[in-house]
Amino acid sequence: MSMNSFRTILILLALSGTCSPLVGADFAHEVVPILKEHCTECHGGDKAKGGFSLNTRSLFLEDDAAEPGNAAKSYFLELIEETDPEVQMPPEKKPRVPAEQIAVLKKWVDEGLAWEAGFSFGAKTWEPPLEPVKVTLPPALSGRDHPVDRILDQTLPTPPQPASDAAFLRRVTLDAIGLLPEPEELEAFLADTDPEKRTRKIDELLANDIAYADHWLTTWNDLLRNDYTGTGFITKGRTQITSWLYAALRENMPYDQFVRELISPTPDSAGFINGIKWRGDVNASQTCDIQFAQNISQVFLGINMKCASCHDSFIDRWKLSEAYNLAAIFSEQPLELNRCDKPTGEMATPKWIFPSQGDVDPAAPKAERLKQLAGLMTHPDNGRFTRTVVNRIWERLMGRGIVHPVDSMDSQPWNEDLLDYLAVRFAEDGHDLRKFIRLVMTSNAYQSQCEILDQEAGEDYTWSGPGAKRMTAEQFLDAIWQITGTHPEKPDANVDRALPDEDLVKTTTESVFEAAPVSAKWIWHEGETDKKSWLRKTVKLDKKPVAARLMATCDNYFTLRINGEDVAESKVWMNPVYIDISKWLKQGTNTFSVVAGMTGGASGFIGEILIHDGEKQTVISSDKTWQARRAKGEWAAAKELHPHGAGPWGKLLKPQFLASADLKKYPAGLTPPVRAALVKNDFLMRSLGRPHRDQVVTTRPSGLTTLQAIDLANGDILSAYLSKGAEKLMREKSGYDLGEWLYRFALSRTPTDDEKQIISEVLGDGSDPRAVEDLMWLVFMQPEFQMIR
Amino acid sequence: MYTFEEKLARRSLLKKLSAASLAALGTGAPRAWANADEVVHPAPKADSCILIWLAGGMAAPDTFDPKRYYPFEKGLEVDKILSTFPAIDTAVDHIKITKGMENIAKVMDRGTLIRSAVQPDLGHILHSRHQFHWHTGYVPPLTVAAPHLGAWMAKVLGPKNPVIPPFINIGQRLEGVGEKEELKAFTTGGFFGTEYGPMNLPYPEDAVRSVQPPEGMEPGRFANRYKHYRKLIDKNPNREWMSDFQQESMLRSMDAAHRLLQSKEKNAFDLTLEPEESKKIYDTGRFGRGCLLARRLVEEGARFVEVTTEYIPFIHWDTHENGHTTVDRLKKEIDLPVSQLILDLEKRGLLDRTLVIIASEFSRDMMIEGVPGSNAKDQSRARAEKLGEMKHYGLHRHFTGGTSVAMFGGGVKEGFLYGKTAGERPLVAVENPVSVEDLHATIYTAMGISPKTAFNVEKRPFYATKDGHGKPVMDIFA
Known part of the structure; x- marks a missing residue:
């Protein structure tokens, strides 16, 4: 390639950014007011004098009224500049359009006549319905009776070809659990002759709780602005919801309950609505109260309250007072409306944005208001709530939302029946996200070949097959780790990924040990709890054991040495360590020493050791026979805090696994390999588009820069x-x-x-x-x- | 609506009328609607920009704005001291700066010194928050990710030489330092996307590695690998995907990357290619080597380069104790490289078209935190009413009322002084205060970017200077 063509490419790249330059013609703030002042009285809404309406961009362009990119050839501008009173626009008795406004219009046309997605002057032409809408399914064509196909086949008489088994398997595995299918899995799948094998595969993937949660955590971390590092943590102005979120995904918490727990939270799920608190003075449109209004509107309803946080929106119906009234539900104090960062003297009243469906009691205390709000948001009559989430999931699976972009749920979907059907079905299915994913994945539509687009689809998008998606940074890394076996050892996310007992049994092998109920106690030193505790136990063995194993964990972390050698450590209390310790033990005196640490909340260490001398099994448990001391303290008998199973921790240790497991399978504990969603962002992931989650993120960049x-x-x-x-x-x-x-x-x-x-x-x-x-x-x-x- | 024939007839009529009607309209330059002036990019005075960032808060009275000086003396009342360095002459009669900057003093006739930059009181005078404000023009938190100053230049102006990334950030580590998350929040292309984000080169001496094959891969293997890559793409059996726009753009970017990595321009990143003599002048440490790297990159056509002394809480220019001793050392680090950078650019005929800015997030004072009347918390660690120990001798408190910014080249006046701070505490700007917005407007104007330039994000305009309100200080331009 010559230098020149290379230059051209860079220029093209520079122009193909995700945002459009507005050199003087800002559609919402400049063009719309001009057209409203002079034109739409006769050519907007339900009026179309002379057959001309400029409600939407395509109506505007009908009959050659304008030529995008060429103001000089745009007929409506000629009419506006016309001096003949017979033909001029606006008509004779109306004021002329001032020159400076004409200049804005020309600029706007020259720049391509940009239009806000979904915006229409004819407010009545399409209004997003609030209630759920029941759809009668059209008849099935050619025996394709999946509801999604029944709707889509109406619009596309010749549906796309089915994807090959291999393409399907790769797509569905990446979409469901974010991993590549392993070669053996591919081989088995291709060899399988069962006609139901695709559905079986979908069910198998979605039943993998941990892999599903590992994958979808990325999407929800983006949406809920949750991360393990980031601004705000340094001053405790922000909290994580990681453990709660992961558990919710893992156990497939119904989505309505999920949202109720986010809006009316426990301490574990409060991080989302509390936002990020910065030290110092903050612009009125970015206080935590306003962040609350913006974030719940955007994430749960696809409504943009960011305009209305400063002033009544120019392009949609949302008003400053609505944004503030919503924020006031969250606010501890009476909230004064600020317009463009200036106080107005007017006070907000805690109020829901769809009062026709009920309202919060403004006199109730905050916790009660939030509870009421959670109920209103997830109310069965709020069809916008379900439409928003099914649209987001559809976009993840199909590459493009039924409403697109996915945050502009005020605009018209490309297939209203489809969106309405899916939303109602989702609610009927108990707001079950996995069931919904299954519904989409089992359609012929999802299982078809991807469409190939030579440019990004515009507003005239019509369905012609699923779209190709770029791997997220997390999928890219997970895939590479899968192939190269280079997973990190420890997650940064504090999540419970321990396999359930029934899965453990599947991985176990025979051994000399016998499982017995755990007799270990949670221990620490006596007296006031410090951040660190030193624990030790000395054991005399008559001969070198033939086998020995240890399981242990600590809230929050520990390191364990045997006879002075580092043997085990853990930083995640939910994931106990299970290891073979035979090689560290010797005949005679053996010392186990533990440094246990607490970073906040509860503290405690628990461990159990099985030793077999060839004839019998001995159990050594953490209990008061251990010695303990604080930093620089004296050794004394350890304090027993709780038996195993009690305290805040539950039954963490699995004796049957310790007795019989193939400990090599998951050397870092009883968890599958660490996934990219569970570790902090790094240079590579950042470079591949994993965001710095200071703001809500609903889509990742699709291009490679x-x-x-x-x-x-x-x-x-x-x-x-x-x-x-x-x-x-x-x-x-x-x-x-x-x-x-x-x-x-x-x-x-x-x-x-x-x-x-x-x-x-x-x-x-x-x-x-x-x-x-x-x-x-x-x-x-x-x-x-x-x-x- | 008119019929097609009618339209045609009207068009020809209008054509005839057009000259007349244009005259009648009397339009000069088009103006935007409402009270905003038309966005017309000014003619650029500079093509490249180097921002020298003295991270942590450079005390103006100890650097570019000397005031009443007392040497250290036990028992001396602290409120008497305004500067801990004596003033020295510069190449410009009416400009004095402070001892330890003798080489910079010699080049003061090549630029303009602004002594009246001011920052808002953000409640808490926090470094990372002021740095965010200084680098993006906006105070966090924000609803959208704000682009860095360099990202604006990358987006609006594009690369100067297409193979050199347009936004290069030298000297700041983003991992392993305090407040790293806050630093990352503004060291970014923001909503423009990563194409406009920084190429980060924390260690100037290792910069060349960013444009070389991975460590341990000889160039031949690297070139070969890419050759095989192109072959595999050509032989990919899924021909129908070749027209896919996402795939196409992916391949274009891979190509652009390999072009840079195999270009001659990549030598600009390699400090070992600099003659020893020149290298020695710059080599006062990482910062000095960063200045050298910036010069080499600008010579090869970089658009925007930031060189920082690196922000680490309580280190470098974040002098909360032992200020005098620390600043004395820091001056040794910056004095030669900065002056040499100006001289080198001049010698190469590049200074006229390169804007060099020396700035910091705020100034410091010995006694006052924030500005008078501020309720900001005192962040000084070495406090005393009377000097007892050397560690108390220094400007240890954050001060936002009057900060110095030096600018060289890029069409600014030579040997010019703009603005003034008070002679007695509080040392606030008393003449021509320049806000962050106005300072940015000035920088953008020099670079040929209108301060009102805006991009649409989430249905709202986002301006180069806050709400498009930044006003350039035209007085400083020649």
């Missing part, structure tokens, strides 16, 4: 994964055709002959780990890998 591409070409983080992965693959996959294995894992297909030839050029004789690194890079950089089709 040049700076990102540089990071992918030479970034340290990715390079390290590749080189670690190459070593591992060469060790573990030595008997395999590596290229083929990699293609099957990464792309769910085998390479073609052409590709095989290139792969073998890269790999050479297969003995150079650098060649394997390069091959992985080549595969991971393919758009085919980074896209979900």
Whole structure:
């Protein structure tokens, strides 16, 4: 490519940003007022004098009234500038449009006649219904009787071709649990002849509670502005909802209850409505009260209250008073309306934005008001609540919302019946998110080939198949970790990912031990609780044990040494450590020493050790026979806080697993490998679009930028994964055709002959780990890998 | 509506009339509706911009704005002291700065010194919040992610040389330092997206690694890898996906990245290619090497480069105790590299078209926190009414009433002094105060960006200067 064409590309890239430049013609603030002042009285709303209405952009452009990008050829401007009283616009008796306003209009046309998505001067042409709308399903065509197909087939007589089994498997696995299907899984799926195998696969994936939660945590962290690091934490102006959120996803909490617990929260779920509190003075439109109004409107209703937080919105119906009245439900103090950061003297009254469906009691205390609000938001008559969430999920699965962008739920969907049907069905199905995902995934529509667009779909979008989606930063990393086996060891998110007991049994093997009820106690030192406790126990063994195992955990963290050697540590109290300790024990005196730490809240250490000498099993439990001391304190008998199962912790330790598990399977404890959604943002993920969650984020950028591409070409983080992965693959996959294995894992297909030839050029004789690194890079950089089709 | 024929007839008629009607309308430059002036980008005075950021709060009375000086003396009443450094002459008769900046003093005739920059009292005078304000023009929190000054230049002006990323940030680590999350919040392209975000080069001496193949990969292997990549793309069996716009843009970006990584311009990132003699002048530490890197990048066509002394709470210019001793050391770090940067740019004929700014989030005073009447909490760690120990000797409190900003090149007047602070406490700006918004408007104007430039985000306009209200200080331009 020549320098010149390269320059052109960069310029194109610069122009294709996500936001449109407004050099002087701001549609909402400038153009709309002019058109309202001079034109829409006769050519807007239900009036269309001379057959001309400018309610919407497409109506405006009908009959060549304007030519976007060319003011000089735009007929309506000619009429406005016309001096002949017979033909001029506005007509003779009305005031002329002043020159400076004409200039704005010209600029607006020259810049392409930008229009706010969904905006119409004909407020009556489409109004988002508030109530749920029941839809009578049209008849099935060609036996396609899934409700989604029955609706969509009406608009597209020739539906898209079904996706291949392999494409389906890759798509559905990434969409449901955010992972790639493993090569063995692909093989089994392709070989399966059961006609119901796709539905079975969907059910199997959605039943994987932990993997589902690991994946959807990303979406909900973005939506609920939840993260493990970020602004606000430093001054305690912000709290996480991670543990609550993860548990809610894992147990598939019904969505209405989920939202009620966010709006009328417990301390664990309060972080969302409390917002981020900054030290110091804050603009009136960004106080925590106003953040509350903005965030619940945006996330749960797809309503933009950001305009109305400063002034009555210019482009939709929301008013300053509505934003403040909503905020007042949350506010501890009487709330004064501020217009553009200036106090107005007017006071807000706590009030719901849809009073026709009931209201909060303004005299009630805050907690009660929030409870009432939670009830109103999730009320069965509030159809906007369910439409918003089904639209968001549809967008995640299909690449484009039925209303798009997904936050502009005031605008018209491209298929109203579809949105209405899905929303009502979702409510009927008990606000069950997984059931809803299943509903979409089981449709022929979802299981079809992706449409191919040569440019981003505009307002004239019509359904012609699911859209391709770019992997999120988390999906990209999870996939690479899957293939290279380079998962981080510890999550940063404080979440309960311990496998349920029945899953544990599946992974167990025979051993010499017998499971017995846990007799260990939660212990700490006597007296006032400090942040740290030193614990120890000395045991005399007649001979070196043939086998020995330990399970232990601590709220919040601990390290354990045996005879002076570091043996175990844990930073997540919910995930006890299970390890084989045989090799550290010896005949004679053995000392277990623990440094236990507490970072806040409850504190306690619990552990149990099984020792087998070949004849019998001995149990050593944490209890008052241990010694304990505080920092610089004297050793004394440990204090027993609670038996196992009591206190705030529940039955964390699994004796049956300790006795019989194949401890190698999950060396870091009883949890599946750590996923990207559970660790702090890093340079690579940030570069791939994981946001700094200071604000609510509802969509991720779909494009790869040049700076990102540089990071992918030479970034340290990715390079390290590749080189670690190459070593591992060469060790573990030595008997395999590596290229083929990699293609099957990464792309769910085998390479073609052409590709095989290139792969073998890269790999050479297969003995150079650098060649394997390069091959992985080549595969991971393919758009085919980074896209979900 | 008119028939098609009628339209045609009217069009030709209108064409004839057009000259007359235009005259009748009497339009000069088009003006925007309402009271806003038309957004017309001013003619640029500079093509590149280097922001030298003295992070942590540079005390003006100890640097660019000398006041009454007393040397350290046990028992001395603190409120007598305004400066802890004596004044020195500069190349400009009526401008004095402080001891320890002798080399910068020699180049003061190449630029303008503003002594009246002011910052708002944000309740708490916090570094990261003021830095956010200074770098984006907006006070956090915000409903949308605000773009950095450099991102605005990247977005509106684009790259100067297409292979050099338009926004480069030198010297600030974003991991492993205090308040890192707050730093990340403004070190970003914001809602413009990552295409306009910074290329971060925390260690100037390692900058070249950002444009090199990954560590341990020889150039031949790197080039080969990309060659194989193109081959695999060409041989991909899913031909129908080639026209997909998302896929296409992905491949374009990969291509652009590899172009930079294989270009000759990437040598600009490599400090080992600088002649030893020149390197020695700059090499006062990471900051000095950052200045050298900035010069090399601007020579090769970088648009916006920030070089920071790095913000770390209580370190560098965040002098909460032992201020005098610390600033004495810091001056040694900045004096030569900054002056040499100006001289080098001048020697290469680049200073005229490069705007160099030296700034900090606020100033400091020995006695007053914030501005008079502020309820800001006192953040000083070394406080005393009378000097007892050396560690009390220094300007330890955050002060937002009068801050110095120096600008060189880029069309600003030479040897010019703008604004003035009081001679006695409180040392507030008493002449021509310049707000953050107005300072930004001035910088944008020099770069050829209207301060009213706006982009639409979430249905609302977002302006280069807050609400489009920043007014450039035209007096400082030649």
